Amino acid sequence: FRSWSGKIEGDKLVLQHVSADGEEGYPGELTSIVTYAVTDDNELSIHYGAVTTKATPVSLTNHAYFNLAGHGAGTLADHLLTLPAETFLPCDDAVVPTGELRNEAGTAWDL
Numbered sequence: 001f002r003s004w005s006g007k008i009e010g011d012k013l014v015l016q017h018v019s020a021d022g023e024e025g026y027p028g029e030l031t032s033i034v035t036y037a038v039t040d041d042n043e044l045s046i047h048y049g050a051v052t053t054k055a056t057p058v059s060l061t062n063h064a065y066f067n068l069a070g071h072g073a074g075t076l077a078d079h080l081l082t083l084p085a086e087t088f089l090p091c092d093d094a095v096v097p098t099g100e101l102r103n104e105a106g107t108a109w110d111l
Contacts (some may be wrong), residue, residue, distance in 0.1 A: 004034075005054040021053065028054025034062075083111045
């Protein structure tokens with residue numbers, strides 16, 4: 001668990017975390033910023049940014065899960081997920097995207 005600093009900027013939540021040079025074996029200090037906002041169309045917008053002091057790989061993502069029925073209203077098993085996509089990026093054994101665009105029809109990714 002890592003603690004992030006946070007502040008409200010207008011109608012946005014801005015979180016920031018600084019990782020020290022060498023943390024987890026990566027070179028350079030890394031400042032990560034994540035901005036959350038709800039749009040006028042009631043969409044959740046998540047914007048990621050990062051600045052490093054040395055060349056280093058950065059791949060930020062979101063692993064939050066939301067029960068759209070509300071807290072205590074059952075499980076996510078009753079939700080229907082639709083992703084309007086025709087392709088997906090397969091990953092290698094190290095879970096790194098290969099760069100190939102693969103057709104999703106008939107696969108587990110056919111949501």
